[in-house]
Amino acid sequence: MRFENLFRRLDESRMTPEAKQALEDSGFGASRRDLLKSAGALVVGFAAAGASVTKLAAQSPINPTGLVDATKVDSWVSIAADESITIYSGKCEFGQGFSTVQLQLAAEELFVPMSRVKLIFCDTGYTPDQGVTSGSQSHIAEFGPGGLRQALDTARDAMLQLAAQWFDTTADQLTIANGVISLKSDPTQNLSYGQIVQGERFNLVLNSAAIPKDPHTYTVLGTSVPRVDIPAKATGQFQYVQNVRVPGMLHGRPVRPPAIGAKVLNVDKSSVAGMPGNPQVVVVKDFVGVVADTQWHAVQAAAALNVTWSAGTPLPDQASFYTWLTQQASADSLTLDSGDTATIISGAAKSFSAQYLHPYQMHAAMASSCAVADIRGGTGPKAYGRIWSATQGVYPQRDSVALLLGIPNANIRVIFVEGSGCYGLNGNDSVSYDAALMSQAVGKPVRVQWQRKDENVMGENYGAPYVINLQAGVDANGTLVGWNYEAWTASRGNRPNATTPGNILTGFLAGYPSPVPTPAKATQPTSYSNNGNSICNYLAGSVAGKPAAGTGTVNSGKVLTHSVASPFFTGPLRSPARLQNTFANECFMDEIAASLGQDPIQYRLRHLTDPRLIAVINAAQQASLWDTRPSPKSQIPFGAVSGRGMSCVLYEGNNGYSALVANVTVDLNTGIVTVTKLTASVESGPVSNPDGMINQTEGGILQSLSRCLMEQVNWNSSQGIITSTDWNRYPVVQWGRPIPQMKTIVINNPNVSQTGAGELGITLTPSAIGNAIFDALGVRLRQIPYTPASVLAAIASKK
């Protein structure tokens, strides 16, 4: 359904220049009016539900600010006279299946077949601004207050009210089936949605009191509806952003600094003069790009362009990086502080301490990032343009590009087109900047697709490194009495927004600062938030004297995080901070249980209060046929040894619940870890699409397996360069590796609100596998990745 949308825009760009200019002058390209017209909805419509139907004067749906009023039903849903339904959403599809879920939601709440619903998402000026699609937040946003579900319910209730007026009855005497409202007493008396709405607007504000369908009665949601995007993907017909073509389009490639922090001293444009494809060189401060007629010509010109760069900035030595991290000035934050933790741990019957290390990692998307931009009129209030981008946030990109290009944001339209899986803030925004800068400079549409090294070498914002020091104390009964967490992490930049293009590489190269933490002392927290999962599962979580909001029993706890300036750009990488923190917390809990001779699951359960967390642990325990006993397993120390480990989390402290059991074998001679079985349980409220949830959970778990066994960004400090330039230098799991047996238990909980599931499994894998390795070997690996060399070193340390 997105193809029509895209092709329509491509058709639009084939208009005569005069017609096109007129259209552009009216606002920013094709108007929302046209879109609504194509969906059948014209202006007019309903007054408040229950009042008489009033025809209103037509009003332009185009908002000159390029904003869409998300408080209005018409911004979310339109119903055409031919019964077709169009929904508008600010949440994108990345292959996680959320477009299918949104169609299921519309079908469910409106009592229509899914095939009748068309979905348009993530297009500035046309769809509601819902920020970014990320962080397991899409279910919360669309099923929660002010989201798509509320708009659908408001629309449905308004149609019921109108039908009630027509039949001179009350809504409770009516029933809906298949988009037709009929009298319960006489089903021959009926009106279809199309007849009621007559292609007009609702003119209603979202009603926060509108009652959603009870999840216990779901018939479309809660079923494994096949994903709507898969047939086209399987047959090579799917239009990815990499496939967007605009007539007259040229091809650009960036030319990046050879070292981090290097500045342009000179660009010798004559070095590409006369090369095929008429290459044009674009320079904006330290941003350099080459535009040519074809991809190959652009690639060759980019390689040939002679740029003189200054030396880069010094990088910390990688071998001692974790120590370096703990020695920098830092911005400190306290997430929890009961005030007594040091005293309680020092006075405990037994105390424990350990340090966990996690490297920078990459999103390393399958596709190198790509975008197409068509910027016309240079800069200033009369310039305008469009960008086709796989960004997670079309509005933040639009607003930041506006600043970058010096064009009012209302004149820029950012159209989301799916790329490959991004897993967070990868290069999709930076490549959009690249395309926009080059298109602005040459006055023609420009498509940019990065080469692999452009992606790997600072093109994306890496997942952050962590050093995590943990201490805990237990009483004479072995019960935890205090838990102290102190971590160091590093950041530079983040997601771009209206004022911070420098949060990503291209904006920084074009002259905008890349923010780093400002050193500051921590202040006491005033409310409980475990958004980063730095507070372990076992703490009660009482903050500022308020009732405990955590999932555990332990009253004494302190959680302190130091953020330092990162030498590299950082940003959200699937389960940011939560994966690293859960790796440390859940491995440390395992250490304590082992030291006390306790079964890891039983010992966890002893310190948990949250019934939903306990339920997922029990489910994973049963499904994995968990072998209840202390770790490590007694082993004969030769050949291959096996072990099992577990981990659990309440994601972000208030999102979905999950537990994971990993079974591994470790080859004592080679140090190779083979994960043989992964058993997960997930619970995030009412399930929308069980198969989709399993697919995403298992993909996340296996991606995390790759991350914890293989992945780390490497650099050469003396040369100031990233050395993880390609798939051979940033190896990940690929075809041919043994594939673990996978099992995922989906727990449907229709009694609570929807929460997210996209990052549950991935959060748990490093700790579950680490704990299984300990169970197998009897030695603890506390640094990611668990490479064969580190496994062999651990085995040697035991002897």
Next chain:
Amino acid sequence: MAVYSVTVNGVKTSLTADDPNTPLLYLLQEQLQLMGPKYGCGLGQCGACTVLANGQPIRSCITAVADVAGMTLLSIEGLGTTANPHPLQQAFISQQAMQCGYCLSGPMLYGKAFIDANPGATADQINAALGQTQLICRCNSYPRMLHALALYAQGKTA
């Protein structure tokens, strides 16, 4: 400007290039508007650009156009359509065997080439065969894809 005759997805056509070393992928994208083969790394390390050349999988991102002159090329859009998918594609659809789907040219075409030469191959044999080259799925949909390939090897689609 040289002209290279090729048959692509059953259609005789030609590709033109001023440089015989122009990577085939760029020309398939720019001159024939193919969407199946995709640029992932440009280094032959990931497989997203795979096409069959005279039945054998090649990496179109690192294959010079001059080297495929006269050959018969097949991309995943040449296998089947959404209305009439190839049995292998139908197996991927029935198993919902992908997330983003960007990598599919690799496992589908290497898988097809191997299975067609080795009917009845087991899942382990297929995985080992695909492991003989370098193929990546960053969404890590390996279990479902392997199951879909194994179904195809058994002559099934679901």
